[in-house]
Amino acid sequence: xxxxxxxxxxxxxxxxxxxxxxxxxxxxxxxxxxxxxxxxxxxxxxxxxxxxxxxxxxxxxxxxxxxxxxxxxxxxxxxxxxxxxxxxxxxxxxxxxxxxxxxxxxxxxxxxxxxxxxxxxxxxxxxxxxxxxxxxxxxxxxxxxxxxxxxxxxxxxxxxxxxxxxxxxxxxxxxxxxxxxxxxxxxxxxxxxxxxxxxxxxxxxxxxxxxxxxxxxxxxxxxxx
Amino acid sequence: xxxxxxxxxxxxxxxxxxxxxxxxxxxxxxxxxxxxxxxxxxxxxxxxxxxxxxxxxxxxxxxxxxxxxxxxxxxxxxxxxxxxxxxxxxxxxxxxxxxxxxxxxxxxxxxxxxxxxxxxxxxxxxxxxxxxxxxxxxxxxxxxxxxxxxxxxxxxxxxxxxxxxxxxxxxxxxxxxxxxxxxxxxxxxxxxxxxxxxxxxxxxxxxxxxxxxxxxxxxxxxxxxxxxxxxxxxxxxxxxxxxxxxxxxxxxxxxxxxxxxxxxxxxxxxxxxxxxxxxxxxxxxxxxxxxxxxxxxxxxxxxxxxxxxxxxxxxxxxxxxxxxxxxxxxxxxxxxxxxxxxxxxxxxxxxxxxxxxxxxxxxxxxxxxxxxxxxxxxxxxxxxxxxxxxxxxxxxxxxxxxxxxxxx
Numbered sequence: 001x002x003x004x005x006x007x008x009x010x011x012x013x014x015x016x017x018x019x020x021x022x023x024x025x026x027x028x029x030x031x032x033x034x035x036x037x038x039x040x041x042x043x044x045x046x047x048x049x050x051x052x053x054x055x056x057x058x059x060x061x062x063x064x065x066x067x068x069x070x071x072x073x074x075x076x077x078x079x080x081x082x083x084x085x086x087x088x089x090x091x092x093x094x095x096x097x098x099x100x101x102x103x104x105x106x107x108x109x110x111x112x113x114x115x116x117x118x119x120x121x122x123x124x125x126x127x128x129x130x131x132x133x134x135x136x137x138x139x140x141x142x143x144x145x146x147x148x149x150x151x152x153x154x155x156x157x158x159x160x161x162x163x164x165x166x167x168x169x170x171x172x173x174x175x176x177x178x179x180x181x182x183x184x185x186x187x188x189x190x191x192x193x194x195x196x197x198x199x200x201x202x203x204x205x206x207x208x209x210x211x212x213x214x215x216x217x218x219x220x221x222x223x224x225x
Numbered sequence: 226x227x228x229x230x231x232x233x234x235x236x237x238x239x240x241x242x243x244x245x246x247x248x249x250x251x252x253x254x255x256x257x258x259x260x261x262x263x264x265x266x267x268x269x270x271x272x273x274x275x276x277x278x279x280x281x282x283x284x285x286x287x288x289x290x291x292x293x294x295x296x297x298x299x300x301x302x303x304x305x306x307x308x309x310x311x312x313x314x315x316x317x318x319x320x321x322x323x324x325x326x327x328x329x330x331x332x333x334x335x336x337x338x339x340x341x342x343x344x345x346x347x348x349x350x351x352x353x354x355x356x357x358x359x360x361x362x363x364x365x366x367x368x369x370x371x372x373x374x375x376x377x378x379x380x381x382x383x384x385x386x387x388x389x390x391x392x393x394x395x396x397x398x399x400x401x402x403x404x405x406x407x408x409x410x411x412x413x414x415x416x417x418x419x420x421x422x423x424x425x426x427x428x429x430x431x432x433x434x435x436x437x438x439x440x441x442x443x444x445x446x447x448x449x450x451x452x453x454x455x456x457x458x459x460x461x462x463x464x465x466x467x468x469x470x471x472x473x474x475x476x477x478x479x480x481x482x483x484x485x486x487x488x489x490x491x492x493x494x495x496x497x498x499x500x501x502x503x504x505x506x507x508x509x510x511x512x513x514x515x516x517x518x519x520x521x522x523x524x525x526x527x528x529x530x531x532x533x534x535x536x537x538x539x540x541x542x543x544x545x546x547x548x549x550x551x552x553x554x555x556x557x558x559x560x561x562x563x564x565x566x567x568x569x570x571x572x573x574x575x576x577x578x579x580x581x582x583x584x585x586x587x588x589x590x591x592x593x594x595x596x597x598x599x600x601x602x603x604x605x606x607x608x609x610x611x612x613x614x615x616x617x618x619x620x621x622x623x624x625x626x627x628x629x630x631x632x633x
Contacts, residue, residue, distance in 0.1 A: 017563030050566050130572050163568060 004031040005221055007042030009069070009085075011059045019048055019082070022204035026214040028221070036068055043221055044077055049084025053095040053109065053166070056084055057102075066102060073104055075194040078146050078220050080213075083164060086191075086198035090168055105193060107170035112183045125183040128165040135160055135178035135189045135201070147220040150197035150213055151177060151190070158209045160189070160201035167200055233609035234546065235266030240612065240624040244276035246557035247570045247626040251547040251612070257441050258399050259476060262455045263390060284561035292498050298436075299496035303336050306416045313341040313368075315416040318405035320344055320532050321358030323501070324420035326508035328493050330365050332418065334511075340418075343408045344371040345400035347533030348379055349585070349592060353517045354532020364513030372404055374474040381465060382475060383535075384593045385454035387600070391546060391607040393589075394539035395454060396475060403477040406443035410478055410486040421494040421501075436495035443490055444483040445476055500562050501529060522582040524551040525573050535589055537582030545604045548612045548622050550578030575627050 005028045008019055016032050023030035023046075030046070033039060047069065049056055060066040073079050073089065081089055090101045093109035101109070116124035137156045162180070167187035170176065180189035180200070190199035203210035230238040234253065241250045253267035271279045308314040315332060317340045319325015325342070332338040342362070347354060362369050379396055386395040405417045419438060445451065451458050453475055461467050477483075493499075505528045508514035516528035523540050530536045540551035556570035565573075590597045605620070613620050614631040623632040 050568075126572075128568055128572075130569060163566065 004029040004042065005218070006030040006044045006046055007039050008032045008046045008048060009039060009065065010034045011056065011063060011065055016048060018202070018204040019046060022211060022214050025211055026218045028214065028218050034063060034065065036064070039065075039068060040072065042077075043224075044217060045072065045079045047073075047079065047081040047085035047088065049082060049086075049088060050163075051084060053084065053087060053093040053101070054099045056088060057099060060088075060102075070102055070104065073102075073196055077195060078217055079196040080150075080203075080217060081196060081198035082204070083200060083202060086200055087166060087168055089193075089196070089198055090170070093166065095166055105170055105175070105191075106172065107168060109166050109168050111166050112185060116183075127183070128163055129182050130163045131161070132159040132206075133162050133180050133182055133189075133201070134158065135180050137178055138176045145192040145195050145197055146216060147223050148216075149177075150192065150216050150220075152216050152219075153212045154209055160199075160203065160206040160209060162189075162201045164200055168198075231266070232611040233607075236269060236547065236609060236611070238611040240548070241272050241276075242624075242626045243270075243272055243278035243281055243557075245281040245567060246278060246560045247553050247567065247574050248278055248280065248557040249547075249549060249553075249624075249626070250278070252549055253547065257477075258395050258402070259445070259451050259453060261390060261392070261395065262452050280557065281561055287498065290498075295496045299493075300336070302416075302491070302496075303332075303338055307338060312339070313412060313414045314339045315418060316341050316343055316405050316409040316412070316414050317367075317418050318343045318345070318401065319361070319420075320346060320354065320401075321361035321514075322354075322530070322532055323505045323508040323514055323528060326357075326361050326365060326512040326514050327504040328418055328420050329361070329367050330507070330511045331497070332493075333367070340367060341408075341412065341414065342367045342369045343405050344369060345397070345404040346371055346373055347397060347535070348383060349534035349589065351517075351532055351534055351585075353515060357514050357532060360513030360515070365511065370408055372400070372408070372474065374400065375471055378467065378471045378474075380593060381467070382454050384595060385456060385465075387593070387595065388603065389455035391542045391603060392455075392539075393535050393542060394533075397533060397535070399453070399475045402442045403475075406483055406488050406490055407478045409488050410482055413486070415487040415489055417488060417490040418493045419490065420492070420504075421499045422492040436491045438490040438492060440480070440483065440490070443477045443488070444480040445478065446480040451476065501558060502562065502564055505529075520577075521551070522584055523580045524555045524577050526555045529555065534585040537585060538589060541579070541582050542604070542607070544579040545608050545613075548624070550574070550580075552577040553626065571627050574625070575629070 006023055008016055008030055010032045011034065020030050020032065031038065039045065087093060087109040088101050089104045090107045090109055091103045092101055093099050094111060095109065112127050112129065115127045134157050170188055170191060175191040175193045176188040177192045178190040179186050189201055190197065203213040232238045236251050248270060250270050250272050252270040256267050306314050315338050317325060317329040317332065319329065319342060329340050329342050332340050383393060383396045386392045409415060409417050453461060453472060458472065461472060462469065517531050520527055521531060522537050544550035552574045556565055556573045559565040560567055560570050590600060608620060612623055614623050616631060622630045624630040
């Protein structure tokens with residue numbers, strides 16, 4: 001049997017069903033696994049994540065997957081890090097007191113300002129942010145991730161589905177690929193670093209635009225074969 | 226121990242929410258409706274010491290089931306019953322919703338069976354529901370027997386079940402759970418398939434260890450102690466000018482008749498992995514099923530339980546009686562199936578649970594000849610004091626999944 005194209009990191013925190021379905025929809029074979037050998041050998045990795053930062057780091061630490069991820073997230077193969085998976089790449093989060101992350105990227109994970117009840121004009125906001133928001137393309141830097149770009153074919157201003165209370169604040173603005181504004185805060189909604197595409201939104205739950213990102217992943221894998 | 230105290234309907238007075246889905250321990254299990262009286266005490270959803278409910282535990286078990294083995298058992302069962310002599314070999318009950326559409330279609334077109342479909346129709350079909358019922362038979366391609374009970378009796382019993390139990394859906398459930406075995410006995414086809422097991426939604430987990438449905442749902446052993454609309458049969462006959470023949474359609478078949486005919490009622494969901502959203506897509510592709518273009522009141526969904534005008538009211542009453550509205554039911558199921566996260570479920574519950582279903586309300590009240598104001602007074606009488614508080618003239622839940630209740 002052909003090995004799967006993509007290994008989805010299973011550390012017990014994530015909406016894996018939708019991610020598997022999105023892979024299948026673009027012809028990628030995917031396996032959900034915590035097996036170090038499978039994760040090491042897979043041509044591409046997806047780091048999903050839903051839930052609390054501290055709990056996620058604890059689970060990764062208990063299983064030793066944190067070390068494996070530190071070694072395998074980089075220039076070698078395509079990595080897609082989603083939502084909490086994106087946040088875990090950073091040094092630390094202010095969620096439930098300061099918690100150390102994987103520390104692959106310099107920067108912090110911070111919380112939206114507290115919820116404000118809306119008035120008749122619809123001002124105010126809720127936390128967690130749940131819903132569709134536009135992403136605007138950051139000025140294109142010289143990027144090498146996922147062959148051309150994980151965002152190929154996505155128009156500026158496209159909407160994606162978000163659910164989060166925290167967002168990342170990278171020290172290096174050069175890695176920011178898209179920006180989004182919520183609760184009066186403009187934050188990095190996706191970034192490209194080496195061969196890693198990390199996004200705060202959920203491409204697997206964002207309809208055709210989200211699937212385009214999976215299609216770009218499939219194309220990058222085919223071109224590297 | 227105080228945690229074992231019970232309030233109205235035997236509900237635990239201490240309200241606990243599952244830590245994975247948004248369901249509470251106030252959810253009663255499904256038990257035969259013909260035993261349902263105001264004093265009946267149903268078992269409620271168990272939440273274990275880790276804070277996880279039985280329905281979520283069942284979803285976990287479902288991930289580990291050997292589905293290939295289960296399907297092989299189905300193939301073997303079907304081989305024993307399949308007929309090629311022009312007679313039906315199985316009975317599939319349904320109203321034409323996504324579940325019955327899927328069940329009948331896979332049995333016929335994937336497994337080569339010859340199903341007879343059987344329908345106990347809603348008291349008041351919605352337009353979409355009626356179209357889906359027709360498409361099921363016309364696009365899906367099935368023979369069907371529809372048993373429509375005496376409308377005057379249906380109306381009387383439904384009104385009584387609202388007045389006595391605040392349970393507008395009881396007459397539908399009664400027929401839906403018992404009709405297939407009765408018709409199976411009539412036509413001499415012993416194999417009956419329902420879709421999903423009730424355990425998916427939190428009946429005791431042991432209920433899901435077998436493909437066979439508890440025969441109490443379709444076989445009546447003991448006519449004594451039988452109630453409809455919370456009223457004993459004897460009283461219905463003497464006080465409401467009804468005859469036994471009027472009530473029979475709402476009662477299960479006699480146990481002796483079920484046994485003599487060798488009726489076996491199975492859950493297809495025991496053999497095939499049942500994911501409501503997948504089943505919906507299947508029905509769209511194969512039997513012309515159409516979701517409603519607008520969401521159902523009280524929830525966010527568009528494709529489940531959309532065929533009966535009284536259904537929205539049913540969930541409004543569960544909100545009053547158990548503090549559990551339709552968004553809680555829908556999002557809990559979708560959380561278990563990995564389509565939603567708990568945070569999303571909480572947001573949906575906050576937004577939609579308990580929304581008053583005014584789309585069909587006046588029509589239903591007119592049909593049943595119930596005064597709408599009297600209905601609202603009735604609802605208030607059925608609110609358990611351990612769940613509801615009146616604050617400045619408004620009823621508010623004491624506890625919610627979002628921890629925003631009066632006593633949270």
